[in-house]
Amino acid sequence: MTRIVQIVPRIGPGAGIPGVAWHLEQELGALGATVERFTYDDARRRPAAPWPKRRLARRFAHGWRIVWFSTVGTRRARAFLAERPDAVAICHNNAMVGDVYVNHGLALTHMRARGHSGWRVFRNPFQVFSYARDAIRYRGRTHRAVVALSAAAAAELRAVYRRVRPRVVVIPNGVDLERFHPPSADERRAAREALGLGADERVALFIGHEFARKGLSHAIRALPHAPGVLLLVVGGNGELIAQAQAEAEAAGIARRVHFTGPRLDPRPFLAASDMFVLPSAYEANALVVLEALASGLPVVATRVGYAPEIIMDGSNGFLVARDEVEIGARLAQLAEADPAEWRTRARASVAGHSWSAVAQRYLALADELAAERRAGG
Structure with a gap:
């Protein structure tokens, strides 16, 4: 043994x-x-x-x-x-x-x-x-x-x-495929109600504590190019959140950015969202990308770490540059698509992980x- x-x-x-x-x-x-x-x-x-x-x-x-x-x-x-x-x-x-x-x-x-x-x-x-x-x-x-x-x-x-x-x-x-899975209709409804989200709102999720390295600023500045998409931000601290809120206000999209602060369990936020965005400058292998895919969310991420080896353009997400116009265009594309098809492909892409x-x-x-x-x- x-x-x-x-x-x-x-x-x-x-x-x-x-x-x-x-x-x-x-x-x-x-x-x-x-x-x-x-x-x-x-x-x-x-x-x-x-x-x-x-x-x-x-x-x-x-x-x-x-x-x-x-x-x-x-x-x-x-x-x-x-x-x-x-x-x-x-x-x-x-x-x-x-x-x-x-x-x-x-x-x-x-x-x-x-x-x-x-x-x-x-x-x-x-x-x-x-x-x-x-x-x-x-x-x-x-x-x-x-x-x-x-x-x-x-x-x-x-x-x-x-x-x-x-x-x-x-x-x-x-990734823990039992803990992270696409939500049932009831789980999704409860998660959205807890956050005050409407059933038809399209939500992009960002999770991370190092806002600068993980590219929150790029995600915020992408929103003017993704009309109707809300950004849900999990993580950070008081100082970082205040800076990000100021940036959202300067861009005129403060109402479309919601901050939860740090949370131990990401699953309710994954259940409430339609897509995941991580325009990071550097990752070795971001666990949260695998968790998002396992939860049925298509991922919009930069070509760092393991993302280029797991994300297939147009199938389970998109690989992008750290460019707000490109990021916004992909978020808008996902917002207009049928979420059920993306959910199935996202989950299937991590079946062997x-x-x-x-x-x-x-x-x-x-x-x-x-x-x-x-x-x-």
Whole structure:
């Protein structure tokens, strides 16, 4: 029986890296593997202190945790693995240990996508540390394989670090096909009533916390080119929402933009919507795109991350530039179309992306690496 240890700062249901690791833990266990975890709290040997309230203090605490888990945490993870010599270790972030490293995104590319120049990136000592650490990770012998979440991410990895020593395997993220599904008529009606939406209104949904990187401004400025389409925005914080509201007012479409703030469960908003829009500057593999498709929503997204590999123009959505005229035209096209046909095609396009199917690919890779180890490879 295969033994797997996942090394990840935090793990739990939800979005992001913690959610990916949690889904893999559940599905690998269901496939018969013995799965353990080694987290930041395990490395610290006690619960982490609460996050500071001030923004600057939070940023420093986040950077310090990255450094600590990459150094002290690495040493303690190695000791943990030494007691499990038969285990295949899958590392998700920061620690410099593990047979497999899952590349959830490159910090340098991420920062540049947020509009930070190279000089501004390298002014931050935590970013310098992360870049140098990952140069060692990708060019050295720390890991035996690297999982990229898309073909684009694999190409980006080689472009940034030039020479990548471990083998690179593309395994995209999955989606919970039971949790995310097209809504029934009653579910859709209830979701719309809760938001005060009429039955005939066409709604485009945007979900994300980093409004600038994920392109909310482009979605807002697309609305004058998509008459009658409402934009439902889930995520952000008070400051970001105020800025976006001001932009909507300046564009004269404030009445057509509705902000909910951050929400833990996106399903009611997916059920209430007709289409999903994400004009992001950078993604490794946006889980929310898969969740939208699984919920029967056609997706209008930029050609980043896994979107070009899952979105088929005119079938389950559209690939667009970060151009409000083009985005607006596609939203208008979807608003005028029969939603039932798009809903069927969107759902069908992710039928093979269950977390169980993804876990099977990770398990096959783990079995292969375990066999190589036994053979002395």
